[in-house]
Amino acid sequence: MTTTLTRLRGPLTFTALIAAALLVLPHLLEPFRLNLLAQYLCYAIVALGIALAWGRGGMLTLGHGVYFGLGGYAMAIHLTLARTAADPLSADRLPQFMVWSGRTELPWFWTALTHPAAAIAAAVLVPGTVATLLGWSVFRQRVRGAYFAILNQALAAAFVILLIGQQHLTGGSNGLTDFPVFAGHSLYTPTAQTTLYTLTVLTLAALYLLFRHITRSRYGKLLIAIRDGEDRVRYLGYNPTWAKTLAYALSAMAAGIAGALFVPILGIISPTLVGVIPSIMMVLAVALGGRYSLTGAATGAVLVNAAQTTFAETFAGGWTYLQGALFVLVIALAPQGLAGLTHHAKNALTRGRTPTPAPEPTTAGSPT
């Protein structure tokens, strides 16, 4: 009786959420909170990618911090160059830490990121390329499951060691910070922060639509088939290697984009933001929200990060325990996460036909 209405409900909710996020929240929240929300939404972008690779493709990636970091560092290097270019005291555009470690000229991968467009392109393409090379070589050898997860984890650990070890190129454990301008615009104004927030919301929305389309396509079904029976898929004439590599690379690119947005929002990137622990946190948030659902994963990322801030503000030490307890509870009682719970609740309420899980997009969580 209400087929048109049910069909329109998804798009309508989605549009309403975007509208609320863009038009209402910036007026409701003080700049500090809006900035925090923008950070959470960056993690929501990472979560979308993890939901695609892990939830659909069955690739447990415990190293997405690396791709987030590659995107973040690409942007941070560009922003550092933008600062030194405007600074009359800096010789040859070298940032201070390079001068202190005795370098006299910029490394090639710094100069390559001088142009803003180059930085944006690198934030997408470098993670994409790294993930493609890694994925293709690993999936071709039929490495999967825990081995793949451990490999990713090792990658995250190695990435941090590299960042800290190459202090004269990366700023070491201090990372890179102080980003006053991007493409000639000051980043230190309230308008700039609102613009960054808007940009993050739009990117999240666009990637959500893209990934949603992918999960509904035949390729999305192929990914599920590969997740549940990789060997069987081969006898249908598909090569799982390229299908998995594509999903993995797409999710890495999403993380790269999120990293590039995150850097001007937070104003710093350092190894502690991209290593093993943040990588696990990204997966944790997806597990809590529901890895089989894009909306669930994104919501999970927002909620977990919001909760982290709230608890860190009130009782700092307690959060770690609460987080651990939450994770245990979800794995034990609701392996499909929040999205699974809401889906079941909805079914219990309607008791009618149960189409494929398509929970309505509730992307923006309230950040207190």
Place this chain on the structure above:
Amino acid sequence: MSLLTITDLTVTFGDFTALDSIDLTIDEGELRFLIGPNGAGKTTLIDTITGRTHPTHGTITFNGHTLNKRSEHQIARTGIGRTFQTSVVFEELTVADNVDLAAAHRLPPWQLLRAPRTHPDHVTRILDRVGLTPHTHAKAATLSHGQRQWLEIAMLLAQKPRLLLLDEPVAGMSTDERARTGELLTQIAADHTIVVIEHDMDFLRRHAHQVTVLHEGRVLTHGDLTTVQNDPQVQQVYLGRTHQKAHT
């Protein structure tokens, strides 16, 4: 005209010889039954044809292609489809999506990225043929054992292979389901080349014409069912043994 030619095929796992100089030819349009006691190498033979196991030596030629070094998906793409002893369907996908996915491997990659609203006609037709139309939109996980086997056959048909390899299609089925599968097999055999591994003697008597007997990795004999059944060697290694087993 022979579609599949196997020459001097040997497969060893360490010291164990699973297949020992097998020679076998399957003609276009044939329905061939493959029987033999446990451990005779029937499944290994199918695994080797489909690329799951690689030959130690010998050659497998299918429709002019040498299959030896190819991987599973490449062999599937030359036109060989198979089912498994324990049926493997994609439980989280709907019945129609399972069949659609099997049919879609011929599509160019960018076509895979499209999200069709309705299923193509050939998917509907195949589901009708195997009698799964009422379950079109159900998740494959909800199917019974017999229905899963039919879904596997439906996927196989959707793949449009020139050679179908069925590994124990009626194992674990009820009498009704066996009869239904038998009908389906006869129907499909009219326009496909099929190799069936089957233990069930009753099913063999009903549907088998040409039978190849494997024993300890070798081809013991080959011929029509009556000849094979009356072969003293076969009675000794295979029928005799099951006969005894039935009485103990």
